[in-house]
Amino acid sequence: MTGVSRTILSLRVCLLVCRYILFCMATHEPHFIGTS
Numbered sequence: 001m002t003g004v005s006r007t008i009l010s011l012r013v014c015l016l017v018c019r020y021i022l023f024c025m026a027t028h029e030p031h032f033i034g035t036s
Helices: 002-028
Strands: none
């Protein structure tokens, strides 16, 4: 149980970090949006 909850927690943290990085990239580098 502890290992599973720890894995879920780390996955949520990783998702949050990835979303934060994408948000920062979209905010500071607007030309990335609509490149494709």
